[in-house]
Amino acid sequence: MGKRDYNLLGPDAQRAVQTGLAAAQWYHSDVPRREMKELMQRSDGPAIRDTVILLVALAAFAALGIALWPSYWAIPFWLAYGVLYGSAMDSRWHECGHGTAFKTPWMNTAVYEIASFCMMRNSATWRWSHARHHTDTVIVGRDPEIAVMRPPVFFKVLANFVGLFDAASGLTRMVYNALGRVHPEEAVYIPTQEQHKVIRVARISVAIYGLTIGLAIWTGSILPLMVIGLPRLYGAWHHVMTGLLQHGGLADNVTDHRLNSRTVYMNRVSRFIYWNMNYHVEHHMFPMVPYHALPALHAKIKHDLPAPNLSIAQGFAEMWPALRRQLANEDYFIQRALPPTAQPYRTDFHAAALGSATR
Amino acid sequence: MPHWIDACATGDIDAEDLIRFDHANQTFAIYHAPEGDFYATAGQCTHEAVHLCDGLVMGHLIECPKHNGQFDYRTGEAKRAPVCAPLRTYPVKVEDGRVFIDVDA
Numbered sequence: 001m002g003k004r005d006y007n008l009l010g011p012d013a014q015r016a017v018q019t020g021l022a023a024a025q026w027y028h029s030d031v032p033r034r035e036m037k038e039l040m041q042r043s044d045g046p047a048i049r050d051t052v053i054l055l056v057a058l059a060a061f062a063a064l065g066i067a068l069w070p071s072y073w074a075i076p077f078w079l080a081y082g083v084l085y086g087s088a089m090d091s092r093w094h095e096c097g098h099g100t101a102f103k104t105p106w107m108n109t110a111v112y113e114i115a116s117f118c119m120m121r122n123s124a125t126w127r128w129s130h131a132r133h134h135t136d137t138v139i140v141g142r143d144p145e146i147a148v149m150r151p152p153v154f155f156k157v158l159a160n161f162v163g164l165f166d167a168a169s170g171l172t173r174m175v176y177n178a179l180g181r182v183h184p185e186e187a188v189y190i191p192t193q194e195q196h197k198v199i200r201v202a203r204i205s206v207a208i209y210g211l212t213i214g215l216a217i218w219t220g221s222i223l224p225l226m227v228i229g230l231p232r233l234y235g236a237w238h239h240v241m242t243g244l245l246q247h248g249g250l251a252d253n254v255t256d257h258r259l260n261s262r263t264v265y266m267n268r269v270s271r272f273i274y275w276n277m278n279y280h281v282e283h284h285m286f287p288m289v290p291y292h293a294l295p296a297l298h299a300k301i302k303h304d305l306p307a308p309n310l311s312i313a314q315g316f317a318e319m320w321p322a323l324r325r326q327l328a329n330e331d332y333f334i335q336r337a338l339p340p341t342a343q344p345y346r347t348d349f350h351a352a353a354l355g356s357a358t359r
Numbered sequence: 360m361p362h363w364i365d366a367c368a369t370g371d372i373d374a375e376d377l378i379r380f381d382h383a384n385q386t387f388a389i390y391h392a393p394e395g396d397f398y399a400t401a402g403q404c405t406h407e408a409v410h411l412c413d414g415l416v417m418g419h420l421i422e423c424p425k426h427n428g429q430f431d432y433r434t435g436e437a438k439r440a441p442v443c444a445p446l447r448t449y450p451v452k453v454e455d456g457r458v459f460i461d462v463d464a
């Protein structure tokens with residue numbers, strides 16, 4: 001395929017539409033309807049429990065960080081606060097955006113708005129961009145949420161472990177939208193009648209950040225920004241680490257999530273922060289299944305999936321060399337073996353788009 | 360003039376569930392509401408060309424399996440983004456344990 005153009009208005013976007021890669025039918029593992037209905041059932045209990053734990057922990061760590069400020073003893077508490085703010089909020093944004101975390105709609109909406117703000121994402125814009133990510137997962141020119149483009153820009157990837165590029169683009173776009181404008185790329189996937197919400201959300205966010213900066217100036221202390229804003233930087237590393245694993249080094253321009261998504265077994269703390277999105281193939285195949293039911297879904301369909309990575313470290317050991325190879329060869333990707341019990345990869349739709357270099 | 364088509368038996372659909380029904384190049388979704396009534400809508404979501412038959416019925420809402428958009432299947436009203444346009448609905452009648460839908464409505 002050669003040089004990729006990730007612009008949503010560019011030639012690769014047009015080609016994806018022409019070749020049928022855009023809005024295509026995707027492969028799904030077989031799960032009997034009755035079992036799938038069980039897995040899709042919503043409940044408030046798990047998400048209320050997790051949200052209470054998250055909010056109480058955030059309040060406690062911030063309180064201790066403030067109380068111990070400016071001694072070095074405050075550092076561990078700010079680091080813990082940061083990870084909950086700058087990483088756990090990413091998965092809350094994600095699950096509540098799908099509307100699957102809670103059964104009660106207003107709870108999903110409330111947590112979605114708070115989490116979007118923490119992650120410096122416009123809640124109105126990102127609802128639509130994420131829908132596109134699910135329609136056209138890692139389809140070049142169509143998916144607005146590709147974390148590592150080819151060839152990878154390692155400086156950018158590493159800088160985002162402390163949120164530098166993501167926060168800068170989030171803030172820039174926030175101000176742009178607050179001035180009453182919707183970017184032409186946003187207009188590709190946000191329906192016209194919804195675009196006014198983008199501007200309203202941006203203005204509210206700018207007002208909150210303005211107040212926080214004003215408070216920091218007034219008090220002559222960085223503390224207000226340690227609570228609001230900066231944790232998006234110093235706590236971003238965990239969501240970037242797990243986010244890179246979702247699709248990094250795997251195929252693009254395919255219509256089988258087993259080829260472009262990665263399931264990774266993780267420790268309990270990371271799974272709390274990440275809200276079980278380590279079961280990422282399962283999530284993409286069946287986005288209706290709430291985070292708390294993903295382990296059960298995994299158990300049901302793992303016979304049809306490539307073997308999961310056994311840890312975050314093992315996932316990186318697989319992904320990182322592949323990213324490095326993509327520097328020299330954009331078409332390189334990892335194609336993992338399927339177990340004998342699996343249906344073969346569905347390459348019929350996208351055969352023309354697959355590169356020849358595989359591991 | 361209604362054009363009633365025999366779509367399925369009442370027992371073919373679990374309570375609070377739906378099935379797909381295809382007829383003459385058209386595709387429909389037929390719902391069994393929790394209180395026992397039956398409803399019919401167009402089969403495909405109005406957001407993208409995804410069939411609703413793999414979605415989840417919750418009360419009187421059908422949630423689309425692709426992006427979790429929701430409709431009230433009794434009225435077709437779009438209830439949750441990313442769906443914005445309403446879903447077409449069709450009249451339904453039940454006779455002798457069979458569900459009929461008026462496909463020309």
Ligand code: FES
Nearest residue numbers: 404406423426428
């Ligand atoms: S296709 Fe139905 S909500 Fe997107």
